[in-house]
Amino acid sequence: MPYSSLSDIQSRLNSGETTAVKVAQLYLDRIAAFNDTLNAFVHIDPAHVLAQAEASDKYRAKHDARPLEGLPIAVKDIFCTQDGPTQCCSNILKDFHAPYDAEVITKLKEAGAVLVGKTNMDEFAMGSSTETSAFGVCRNPWDTNCIPGGSSGGSAAAVAAALTPAALGTDTGGSIRQPAALTGITGLKPTYGRVSRRGIIAFASSLDQAGPMTRTVKDSAMITAAISGHDPRDATSVADAPAVDWLAACESRDMKGLKIGKPKEYFVDGMDAEVRASVEAALKKCEELGAEIIDISLPNTEHAVAAYYVIAPSEASANLSRYDGVRFGHRCENPEDLLDMYTRSRDEGFGSEVKRRILTGAFALSSGYYDAYYLKAQQVRTLIQQDFIQAFEQVDIIATPTSPIPAFRLGEKTDDPLTMYLSDIFTIAVNLAGLPGLSQPCGFANNLPVGLQWIGPAWREDTVLSAAAAYEGATDWATRSPAAFGGES
Amino acid sequence: MSWEVVIGLEVHCQLNTDTKAFCGCSTEFGAEPNTQTCPVCLGMPGQLPVLNTVAVDKTILTGLAINAHINLESKFDRKNYFYPDLPKGYQISQFAVPIVEGGYIDIPTKDGGEKRLGVTRIHMEEDAGKSMHEGLDAVSHIDLNRSGVPLMEIVSEPDMRSADEAIAYLKQLHQLIRFLGVSGADMEKGQFRCDANVSVRRPGEPFGTRTEMKNMNSFRFIKQAIEFEVLRQIEIIEDGGEVVQESRLWDSVKCESRSMRSKEEAHDYRYFPEPDLPPLRVSQQEVDAIRAGMPELPGQLRKRFEIEYGLSSYDADVLTQTLESAAWYESLVAAHPADPKRCANWMANDLLGRLKEAGKELSESPVSAAHLAGLLDRIADNTISGKMAKDVFEAMMESGDDADTIIEAKGLKQVSDSGAIDAIIHEVMAANPDQVAGYRAGKDKLMGFFVGQVMKASRGKANPGMVNQRLNELLKG
Numbered sequence: 027m028p029y030s031s032l033s034d035i036q037s038r039l040n041s042g043e044t045t046a047v048k049v050a051q052l053y054l055d056r057i058a059a060f061n062d063t064l065n066a067f068v069h070i071d072p073a074h075v076l077a078q079a080e081a082s083d084k085y086r087a088k089h090d091a092r093p094l095e096g097l098p099i100a101v102k103d104i105f106c107t108q109d110g111p112t113q114c115c116s117n118i119l120k121d122f123h124a125p126y127d128a129e130v131i132t133k134l135k136e137a138g139a140v141l142v143g144k145t146n147m148d149e150f151a152m153g154s155s156t157e158t159s160a161f162g163v164c165r166n167p168w169d170t171n172c173i174p175g176g177s178s179g180g181s182a183a184a185v186a187a188a189l190t191p192a193a194l195g196t197d198t199g200g201s202i203r204q205p206a207a208l209t210g211i212t213g214l215k216p217t218y219g220r221v222s223r224r225g226i227i228a229f230a231s232s233l234d235q236a237g238p239m240t241r242t243v244k245d246s247a248m249i250t251a252a253i254s255g256h257d258p259r260d261a262t263s264v265a266d267a268p269a270v271d272w273l274a275a276c277e278s279r280d281m282k283g284l285k286i287g288k289p290k291e292y293f294v295d296g297m298d299a300e301v302r303a304s305v306e307a308a309l310k311k312c313e314e315l316g317a318e319i320i321d322i323s324l325p326n327t328e329h330a331v332a333a334y335y336v337i338a339p340s341e342a343s344a345n346l347s348r349y350d351g352v353r354f355g356h357r358c359e360n361p362e363d364l365l366d367m368y369t370r371s372r373d374e375g376f377g378s379e380v381k382r383r384i385l386t387g388a389f390a391l392s393s394g395y396y397d398a399y400y401l402k403a404q405q406v407r408t409l410i411q412q413d414f415i416q417a418f419e420q421v422d423i424i425a426t427p428t429s430p431i432p433a434f435r436l437g438e439k440t441d442d443p444l445t446m447y448l449s450d451i452f453t454i455a456v457n458l459a460g461l462p463g464l465s466q467p468c469g470f471a472n473n474l475p476v477g478l479q480w481i482g483p484a485w486r487e488d489t490v491l492s493a494a495a496a497y498e499g500a501t502d503w504a505t506r507s508p509a510a511f512g513g514e515s
Numbered sequence: 516m517s518w519e520v521v522i523g524l525e526v527h528c529q530l531n532t533d534t535k536a537f538c539g540c541s542t543e544f545g546a547e548p549n550t551q552t553c554p555v556c557l558g559m560p561g562q563l564p565v566l567n568t569v570a571v572d573k574t575i576l577t578g579l580a581i582n583a584h585i586n587l588e589s590k591f592d593r594k595n596y597f598y599p600d601l602p603k604g605y606q607i608s609q610f611a612v613p614i615v616e617g618g619y620i621d622i623p624t625k626d627g628g629e630k631r632l633g634v635t636r637i638h639m640e641e642d643a644g645k646s647m648h649e650g651l652d653a654v655s656h657i658d659l660n661r662s663g664v665p666l667m668e669i670v671s672e673p674d675m676r677s678a679d680e681a682i683a684y685l686k687q688l689h690q691l692i693r694f695l696g697v698s699g700a701d702m703e704k705g706q707f708r709c710d711a712n713v714s715v716r717r718p719g720e721p722f723g724t725r726t727e728m729k730n731m732n733s734f735r736f737i738k739q740a741i742e743f744e745v746l747r748q749i750e751i752i753e754d755g756g757e758v759v760q761e762s763r764l765w766d767s768v769k770c771e772s773r774s775m776r777s778k779e780e781a782h783d784y785r786y787f788p789e790p791d792l793p794p795l796r797v798s799q800q801e802v803d804a805i806r807a808g809m810p811e812l813p814g815q816l817r818k819r820f821e822i823e824y825g826l827s828s829y830d831a832d833v834l835t836q837t838l839e840s841a842a843w844y845e846s847l848v849a850a851h852p853a854d855p856k857r858c859a860n861w862m863a864n865d866l867l868g869r870l871k872e873a874g875k876e877l878s879e880s881p882v883s884a885a886h887l888a889g890l891l892d893r894i895a896d897n898t899i900s901g902k903m904a905k906d907v908f909e910a911m912m913e914s915g916d917d918a919d920t921i922i923e924a925k926g927l928k929q930v931s932d933s934g935a936i937d938a939i940i941h942e943v944m945a946a947n948p949d950q951v952a953g954y955r956a957g958k959d960k961l962m963g964f965f966v967g968q969v970m971k972a973s974r975g976k977a978n979p980g981m982v983n984q985r986l987n988e989l990l991k992g
Contacts, residue, residue: 106561119560126554128561225561231790260563261792341790344593347604348558352657368597391595391785400787 028056028188029507032097032245035191039086039096046086046096050079050140053098057143057189060511063170066184068103068161069110070143078140085138092138093252099134100142100193102181104151105236106225107131107141114227115159116149118349118356118375128225129260130194130236130253137252142190146180149377150346151201151229153177154449157440158379165436166209167508168474172433175205175449181239182209187511192240192249196226198233199334200428200453203465206239207428207477210467210506212494213239214246217484218460219264221250222257228345230338231262233457242504243466243495247272250487268485275488279496282316286493287421291327292452297430304469304476305427308497312425315500317493320421324413329406330455335447336390336403337458342380343387349375382443411459418483423493426452428465428477452479462487466494467503475506519718520745521725522681522711523673526688527666528698529642529706530573536641536665537564537607544704548647548658556663558602563791566591570665571795573697574614574639575805577667580695580812581634583618585802591639591789596782600644600657608668610786613638614795620671620691621814622683627828632684633672640666667697673712673722678741682734685709690813694838702732709737713744715752723748724758728765729775740765743772816841824848824855833863840867840877843884850888857891865905869912881915882908890918897978898922899929931978933985936969939977940989943968954990962986 030038038044054072061067075098082096106112106124113119127135134141146164148156156164156179164179166172167187174183178195182205185193195202197215206213214237221236228234238249251272257263288309293302309319351357351371358374361367376384390399417424430451439446456463461484468478478497482490498504535542538555554562578585592610615637621629644659669688675681689707692700700707709732714725728744731737743765748758762775811819813835820831820841834844840862847858866887870880890911894904899922910921922928930936943965944951954961969982 112560114560122560124560126559126561223561224563227560228791259565261565262563262790340787343785344595344603344605344787347595347597348560348602350597350599350604352599353557353602354559364599388595388785391787393783393785396785396787 028052028512029241030191031242032094032192032240032248033242035097036095040091046079046082046140047076049096050075050098050142053142053188053190056187056512060187060189063165064167064183064187064189065162065164066146066174066180066187066189067100067143068113068115068146068159068180071110074109075140075142082138082140092136093248094134095138097139097192098142098190099139099249100145100181100184100190101131101134102147102178102193102195103144104147104196104227104229105131105144105194106227107144109141110144112144112227113161114150115147115161116375116377116380117160118372119227120160120356122355124225126225129222129257131225133253133255134194139252145178145184145193148177148179148201149380150227150342151177151196151198151234152342152379152383154200154204154446155434155436155439156180156183156205157436158377160377163436166433166474167511168210169433170510171435172474173208173436175208175429175433177201177205178213178239179205182206182211182213185209185211185239185241187508192238192245194236194249194253195239196229196234196236197453197457197463198229198235198338199457200450202237202239203428203453203456203463203477203479204450206465207467207479208433208475210475210503211239211241212243212246212464212466212498212504213237214250214464214487214490215456215462216250216254216487217267217462218457219262220254220267220462220485220487222255222260222263224257224260224263228341230341231345232341233334233338235457243464243491243498244273244276246464247276247491270485270488272487272491275491276495278492279499280316281312281493281496284312284317284423284493285421286312286317286319287322287417287424288319289322289324289327289417289424289426291324292426294430297427298432298471300469300471301427301430301432301476304471305425305478308468308478308501309425311500312493312497315496322417322420322424324410324417324455326406326409326413327455330410330458331447331451333403333406333410334450334454334458335386336399337407339383339387340390340400341387343384343391346376346380346384351375379443407458410455414455414459414461414481414483423489424481426479426481428452428479432471432474432476456481460484462490464490464494466498467506468497468501469503517718518715518745518749520676520678521673521714521716521722522675522678522741523725524671524675524681524684524712525710526669526685527708527710528669528692528700530570530665530667531696531698532567532569532573532665534567534569535663536567536570536639537663540663542664546660548656548660551660552662556602557659558604564607564789566792566795567665570639571614571797572805573695574637574667575797575802576695576809577669577692577697578615578618578637579802579806579809580691581618581620583615583634583637585797586612586614586616587797587799587802588612589614589795591792591795592786593789594640595785598643598646599655600646600659600662602644602659602662606641606643607789607792608640608786609638611788614797620684620687622680622687630680632674632680635670635672637667637669640668642666673714678738678745681711681741682738685734685737687813690836694810694813696810696838702734705732708732711737711741711744713741713748714758715745715748723752724760726758726760727762728772729762731765733767736765736767739767739770740772743770747772810838820844824859826856826859830859830863833867834859837877843877846884847888850885851891851895853895854891857894858888861887861891861908865908881913882911886911886917893918893922897929897931897980899927900975900979903927903929903975927976929978930973930976931981933981936973936977936981936985937989939969939972940965940982940985943972944989951990962990965990
């Protein structure tokens with residue numbers, strides 16, 4: 027039962043075999059048993075979780091069940107919620123209680139979901155390992171000496187160890203897909219503009235997008251269906267986004283005739299051999315299922331990481347200016363004057379990775395450097411977008427590894443930010459181009475999960491979901507779970 | 516050797532929208548601190564801006580009124596700086612591509628001509644909050660009611676060559692904005708504030724180093740500040756020094772400016788495109804619709820008043836200072852169409868003069884256009900003399916009653932009955948036989964004496980025209 031998918035739990039709830047309260051209690055017990063080891067959750071209020079489950083059972087007794095009725099879903103600490111603290115795993119927002127729900131939280135509630143708690147993350151979503159969290163590192167259930175990936179590492183670890191059947195993450199440069207890959211689960215980053223960003227604490231506004239982290243492709247579809255849609259209070263939420271029949275996309279699991287692009291830039295020297303072998307094998311499987319693998323090129327891929335690490339910190343440097351000790355969040359003791367209050371509050375409140383990115387961003391935007399860095403990075407971004415547009419004239423979908431390496435050991439890269447930044451080398455271009463991307467498990471390397479990434483054209487989440495569902499149906503990778511946490515293998 | 520003054524102006528004008536630039540909060544002035552705020556204008560985590568399209572339309576209207584180019588696609592940028600009254604740590608503004616570019620304002624010159632002053636751009640931005648330091652015992656408080664209120668920043672070319680030209684430009688702009696109804700432009704409420712960039716040079720030479728006088732909101736202070744700054748700069752250069760590029764503040768109490776920050780300390784605003792807002796697109800049809808709804812502008816009105824009503828350019832200018840006064844004048848003429856010039860004289864000299872003395876707005880006038888027209892009718896039909904009309908007008912200003920009521924009550928009706936006038940003339944002649952004899956002997960100058968006597972005897976009520984005519988006839992015998 028703990029490793030059940032959302033859709034399995036849903037059918038058991040629908041048949042009356044179990045209740046939302048029983049389901050919630052099961053996962054609360056697992057959190058109580060395993061969270062000390064994993065540090066996947068940073069806030070949990072069992073009484074409130076059970077109260078929601080009870081309310082859901084009552085609702086179900088009187089009405090037709092809503093799309094996510096009684097289903098437990100955890101959310102990354104980046105989502106503002108009226109219930110409990112929203113701290114973005116930063117000391118500067120320690121004990122901050124948002125007076126509003128993020129739009130996606132409202133939508134989850136309206137769909138009947140039971141919100142389980144807040145999951146660990148890299149501070150302000152800056153990181154690829156969930157080691158920059160102010161509330162301690164999170165661990166990978168497959169090997170607790172390893173990182174779970176980041177920045178949505180808490181959500182990934184929680185789903186992988188079945189402390190919750192599903193969770194929400196956010197993805198700015200790969201922060202849903204990379205941890206999903208490293209923990210052997212499924213993660214979807216929808217097209218930019220598909221899901222409202224209102225109430226999600228901003229990291230890099232032009233790149234951030236919320237999405238599901240689940241056991242199965244269908245579960246990701248169920249959640250995305252619930253959280254997507256136009257929000258008039260987010261000007262970047264697209265009003266006339268092409269609609270997707272989310273569940274139908276997962277049912278049509280036929281790969282026959284699907285043209286899958288295999289970009290040579292994503293199969294490079296230096297990547298882990300077992301990762302490469304797993305992904306190559308996955309593509310072979312797709313071929314057996316009737317797909318056509320087409321070698322393609324995305325020539326500007328090599329510049330994506332550089333462009334990203336200019337654009338994202340630039341936007342972040344402005345987005346994080348509001349944490350200044352004036353109105354909310356941390357303020358230093360006994361400031362001497364205004365400047366002292368700003369500098370000490372921010373120095374005490376932000377961790378070193380956040381500071382590094384604020385400084386990088388402020389530098390890239392400063393007068394005299396803007397053209398050389400920010401403007402150039404935006405030009406690269408346009409070229410990367412064009413690469414994808416041209417590729418999708420040839421193919422229906424693109425498949426790549428999600429991460430060049432499996433989960434690395436805690437502390438292994440913390441002193442080397444540039445190597446750490448390369449963890450996102452295969453996911454970043456998707457954010458720069460605003461495209462939908464999904465990672466699903468496709469094998470193991472050194473006994474750690476390997477992720478297969480699907481990249482679709484803008485608004486074609488249906489293509490992505492049906493390819494991923496077809497692969498999932500033909501393999502058993504999505505059913506694997508870590509033995510140490512009561513899994514079957 | 517003479518000096519040439521070079522002035523460029525940046526005007527911040529608060530748009531009179533009901534709600535703020537990027538959220539639904541009220542923009543009303545004077546509410547309790549921090550009562551007109553929401554998570555968006557407080558810069559709370561995760562909150563996003565949504566553009567107020569009314570502010571866009573009003574900015575476009577202003578651009579059209581100064582003959583500027585409207586960019587159908589413009590962009591918003593973030594201007595980054597730290598200040599306690601700036602909640603997000605950046606201000607949303609338009610830096611690289613503003614919505615309005617080019618344009619001009621014509622000001623009248625002393626020789627009766629016009630000088631054209633260029634406008635570089637008008638861009639939209641949001642206001643910051645307000646810091647309050649006074650009387651708070653070394654603690655500062657922040658009021659964020661103003662945070663997010665929409666502003667237009669109107670940037671001129673460095674085309675002004677004197678403080679007087681700068682003030683003329685500002686007055687034209689101020690008048691235009693009020694005409695367009697895009698802003699109350701109340702300077703005391705900070706709805707129309709000005710930064711002046713001032714430099715001096717020898718004629719024909721390149722621009723000198725400029726200083727920026729920040730945030731002034733009175734025409735008088737702006738003029739004083741510019742004149743002070745010009746003299747200060749000339750003195751520095753003539754003493755062999757160099758002007759330092761810096762921002763300065765005008766101290767209106769001490770009548771001097773002081774340095775605020777130097778170029779070295781100046782902010783690097785690190786502008787970059789606002790990622791929370793897509794590019795602002797407007798269609799040509801929308802621009803055309805705004806143009807079609809544009810009211811008659813002061814310059815057009817002035818010219819029309821001169822031609823249609825035969826007014827002097829001075830009177831036309833006075834009457835077109837505001838849309839309201841122009842409308843008042845036109846309703847006065849509509850009620851008293853016989854003599855538009857008399858209407859203009861009475862409105863410009865008597866009514867507006869008296870209101871100004873009393874510190875009242877035209878909207879508070881006790882005398883309506885219909886009532887003033889009634890008074891002018893009584894002058895025209897000789898019920899009262901022009902001189903008596905002044906007294907009646909005073910009484911109207913006091914009581915708010917119409918002219919006829921006052922004329923009746925005070926018994927001021929002019930005597931135009933020839934019988935009654937003849938009777939008075941006979942009395943005067945009988946009382947002054949020597950003068951009658953003298954006049955008849957050829958002393959024509961005595962006519963003035965008789966007129967005076969008759970008017971006195973009638974207590975001013977006799978129709979002067981008839982008195983003259985009848986005296987002429989009766990004195991001849």
